[in-house]
Amino acid sequence: MLGKRIVIMGLILARILRQGRHPRLLFCRRRVHAPSTIAPTMLSAARTRRRQKFGAIIAVLAATCGLAAASAQSADYLVSEEGKTLNLPFSDAVRVGNLLVLSGQLGNLPGTTELASGGMAGEARQAMENIKSILERNGSSMDKVVKCTVMLTDIAEWPAFNKVYVTYFPGPKPARSAFAASGLAFGGKVEVECWASAE
16 A cells, blocks of 8 residues: 555656646645746756656656565465475465466476476476466466576577477467576476466
C-alpha cells in the first residue's frame, strides 16, 4: 500500500512540474494567484526543462520504490517435494505477483541427479520437461514463458539444442539469450532458465 502511494505521489509531482507549476501550490490551503509576470508560459526554456527533468527523475524513483516494496511483500519461494529430497541450495521458482522466475533446469530425471540419456537431445528434452512441470505446478504454462536463458557446455551444440527447444514453443518464441559455459552441475550439457507470467 505504501509503495502504491509513493508511485501515485511521484506521478502527480511529475505532472505538476511538467506543466510548469510550483509543487508548493499543491499544499496551499488558499488559492494562490500567481502574477502574470511569472505565468508558466513566461518561464524560460531552461527552467522548464529543469522542472521536466526533475519530475521525470522523481517519477522513476517513486515507481522503483513502489515495485521494490511490492516485491519484498509478495515473494513466494516455491520448492516441490522432489526438490526438497535433493536438498539443493535454491528454490524451483520464485513468484512475485504474476511473475514466475524459475531456477535453471538441467536434463536430470525428476527427484534425482541422474542425467537423461541421449546426449544433447535427451538432456535438452528433459530440461524442457522439467521446466514445463514447474510451470504447470505453479499456475503457468509453456505458452506464458517470456524469457529464457540457455547455457551450453559446447556452443557447437546450439543447433542440436534448438531442434528440441522449438518443439516446446510452436507459437511465438520467448526472448532468449544463449552462451557457452566451462561446465555445468552434474556434468550436464545444457541448463535452461525461464521467466513466465502466472495466474
